[in-house]
Amino acid sequence: MPGCIVIGAQWGDEGKGKIVDILTAEASHVVRFQGGNNAGHTLVVDSGSGPVKTVLHLIPSGILHDDKVCVIASGVVVDPVVLLQEVQGLADGGLEVADDALLISRDAHVIMPYHCAVDIAREERRAGSKIGTTGRGIGPAYEDRAARRGVRISDLLDRDALRERLEQVVPERNVALEWFGVAPFDIDTLTDEYLAIGDKLRRWVGDCRQTLADARRSGAAILYEGAQGTLLDIGHGTYPFVTSSHTTAGGACTGAGVPPMSIDAVLGIAKAYATRVGSGPFPTELFDADGEALRAAGHEFGATTGRPRRCGWFDAPVMRYAVMVNGFTSLAITKLDVLTGMDELKICVAHDVDGQRLDVCRPDAAAMERAVPVYESMPGWTEDITGCQSVDELPANARAFVDRLSELSGCPVGIISVGPGRRQTIVLNSPFAGS
Ligand code: GDP
Numbered sequence: 001m002p003g004c005i006v007i008g009a010q011w012g013d014e015g016k017g018k019i020v021d022i023l024t025a026e027a028s029h030v031v032r033f034q035g036g037n038n039a040g041h042t043l044v045v046d047s048g049s050g051p052v053k054t055v056l057h058l059i060p061s062g063i064l065h066d067d068k069v070c071v072i073a074s075g076v077v078v079d080p081v082v083l084l085q086e087v088q089g090l091a092d093g094g095l096e097v098a099d100d101a102l103l104i105s106r107d108a109h110v111i112m113p114y115h116c117a118v119d120i121a122r123e124e125r126r127a128g129s130k131i132g133t134t135g136r137g138i139g140p141a142y143e144d145r146a147a148r149r150g151v152r153i154s155d156l157l158d159r160d161a162l163r164e165r166l167e168q169v170v171p172e173r174n175v176a177l178e179w180f181g182v183a184p185f186d187i188d189t190l191t192d193e194y195l196a197i198g199d200k201l202r203r204w205v206g207d208c209r210q211t212l213a214d215a216r217r218s219g220a221a222i223l224y225e226g227a228q229g230t231l232l233d234i235g236h237g238t239y240p241f242v243t244s245s246h247t248t249a250g251g252a253c254t255g256a257g258v259p260p261m262s263i264d265a266v267l268g269i270a271k272a273y274a275t276r277v278g279s280g281p282f283p284t285e286l287f288d289a290d291g292e293a294l295r296a297a298g299h300e301f302g303a304t305t306g307r308p309r310r311c312g313w314f315d316a317p318v319m320r321y322a323v324m325v326n327g328f329t330s331l332a333i334t335k336l337d338v339l340t341g342m343d344e345l346k347i348c349v350a351h352d353v354d355g356q357r358l359d360v361c362r363p364d365a366a367a368m369e370r371a372v373p374v375y376e377s378m379p380g381w382t383e384d385i386t387g388c389q390s391v392d393e394l395p396a397n398a399r400a401f402v403d404r405l406s407e408l409s410g411c412p413v414g415i416i417s418v419g420p421g422r423r424q425t426i427v428l429n430s431p432f433a434g435s
């Protein structure tokens with residue numbers, strides 16, 4: 001009953017989608033357990049006519065494989081309009097999402113249009129202190145969940161239940177929206193619209209917990225696909241510059257409703273450098289030509305919002321923190337190819353906060369804002385590594401760099417990614433091996 005959780009070790013966009021797509025070959029179920037369509041997971045698959053890129057926001061990154069079950073578990077907040085668009089987008093590309101290929105938890109909460117309106121209005125009002133949210137209504141939807149007044153997927157299948165929920169929540173949301181100067185929402189219109197949407201989703205709605213329990217009993221391998229990254233965790237990230245869910249490994253069990261003992265491996269995904277979208281501390285951020293070079297070579301623009309990502313050097317104190325919180329059993333180091341051609345590569349080995357040296361980062365936003373990175377340098381390489389199929393084919397300096405990232409993070413590297421494509425991946429040790 002192997003269970004493997006895939007977690008972003010940094011600030012999101014580490015390449016989780018690509019790695020999950022590859023590991024799906026070894027699994028039967030791929031489960032999104034938190035977050036929503038704030039995520040943007042990119043898969044690049046070779047077709048006869050060249051690489052084809054698919055960006056997924058809600059549907060798990062196993063969907064391109066036949067005969068796998070993609071599960072959207074109860075910890076996810078689902079914008080059903082976006083979900084249906086995503087299904088349609090896949091169909092337009094020739095992939096019909098079959099009834100048994102997708103399972104949406106009836107307990108997952110629904111992102112309603114008033115959630116997006118509040119998210120956007122709040123951010124606009126924050127002026128100089130924006131969180132830089134994706135504007136997808138994630139925070140407000142989780143607020144309603146915690147307040148026990150949220151709309152769940154099951155409510156979209158039952159007129160009376162939906163109406164009752166909306167009567168509880170919409171008047172209050174409307175008062176706030178009016179205060180923000182945003183037009184109010186009408187309960188009758190929302191009821192009709194979202195019942196119609198529920199009708200379209202009905203064929204995929206079911207009981208995820210039971211399905212996953214049955215799968216475990218039958219010995220199936222299950223992948224839990226994290227969204228965002230460790231430092232964006234609501235409880236363990238750089239609050240308030242975080243998202244509204246638990247992005248760390250523990251979130252997989254609560255979000256999917258599976259026991260901790262069913263997890264055998266936790267794979268941390270980390271870029272060979274670092275990026276962050278939105279506001280918040282980022283000690284190794286670069287504002288110079290190296291930062292520009294990383295952004296250009298790594299195409300560092302958000303898969304969800306298109307915003308330029310902030311770029312910086314690999315931060316080992318952040319990685320040690322991520323290893324500590326998530327218990328990574330191995331790492332996938334992605335985007336190593338992006339560093340090709342840089343003369344000198346820097347790695348942050350410690351944070352200096354007010355004269356104190358921290359080997360493990362302190363995710364307190366104010367303290368981390370004051371953190372001065374302590375760097376060491378390594379020589380780069382110039383050879384094109386995007387075709388390398390084994391570690392032995394990597395230039396010695398690239399091998400030494402990956403070894404050093406592993407050593408400083410305190411975790412073995414099991415996968416090295418040298419390009420966006422499926423084949424541009426060196427698997428030293430699958431997280432499923434041995435479980
Ligand atoms: P995710 O949110 O963690 O799934 O990551 P994103 O999809 O938002 O961002 C990762 C980006 O890097 C995508 O455009 C991927 O296609 C791309 N990518 C993933 N791995 C590699 C790699 O090893 N090299 C390069 N050059 N690009 C990669």
Ligand code: IMO
Pocket residue numbers: 008011012013014038039040041131132133134135136137138139226227228229232241242243244277278279303
């Ligand atoms: P994937 O899964 C990177 C960031 C936003 C913002 C903060 C809060 O593709 O790695 P939210 O809309 O969640 O309330 O925004 O979190 N953020 C991400 N950054 N990758 C993501 O997802 C992100 N999802 C949210 O930029 O700073």
Ligand code: MG
Pocket residue numbers: 012013014039040041042303304
């Ligand atoms: Mg992303």
